[in-house]
Amino acid sequence: MAVTGPAELLATWEAGLAQQAGGRALLLHRAARPEAGTDALLSVPIGERAADLFALRRALFGDRMQVKIDCADPDCGEAMEFDLDAGEMGARPRVPEGGLRVEEGEWAVRFRPPTPADLAAVSAAAVDAENAEDARRLLGARCALSALRGGRPATGEELARLPDPVLKRFAEAAEQADPAAEVVLNIACPECGTATPAELDIAAYLWTELDAWARDVLLDVHLLASAYGWSEPQILALSPLRRRYYLELCADA
Secondary structure, three states, X not given: OOOOOHHHXXXXXXXXXXXXXXXXXXXXXXXXXXXXXXXXXXXXXXXXXXXXXXXXXXXXXXXXXXEEEEOOOXXXXXXXXXXXXXXXXXOOOOOOOOOEEEEEOOEEEEEOOXXXXXXXXXXXXXXXXXXXXXXXXXXXXXXXXXXXXXXXXOOHHXXXXXXXXXXXXXXXXXXXXXXXXXXXXXXXXXXXXXXXXXXEOHHHHHHHHHHHXXXXXXXXXXXXXXXXXXXXXXXXXXXXXXXXXXXXHHHHO
């Protein structure tokens, strides 16, 4: 992967300041795939986007990822810190030809894995945690490529009301085919031994890193512009090593 330049990364960061999580994830994905259009980015499986963001993270910040969580046991609450290898994360989806085939009772359905556009549509429909059943059904209907009920094509109304056992089988098949779509780590507390689940959202993690990086770079620009009168493009054109050397000279002056 070609590493996006600092000026482009700063533009991505600046645009993301006014966005919510979904918009920031799209901006980061565009940085990982600058040749792809918005529609194409929103149409890839969730795990495909995660794999692209893990690759972008490795290109920008290296393999080592530091994760911090607190023990889930309220009587313990131990702060835990551990490292992950980004090179081992973000498996690409393995979708069988023809989609994910689910057979349950009188139903035979072919699904595709969920995409960012699907999740956005579910969110836009104002489906919240109290209506999780509606969310699953809406997602299932959007991802269904074809559906037979009792050997005949299902109607649109039937498709919108897929039964829970079918949706459960779809969720299981999607998780197996696209494991990077949702990465949940179970961390054993070194103090009490409690297993603490921790969801790793690579888009949120990478945005936090990009935000810290951008603020550091802008501080560098400010200091070097004040000391030498250089423009922002001139300073960003310097390699990180040369920029750091000039900053050390400024501190010694």
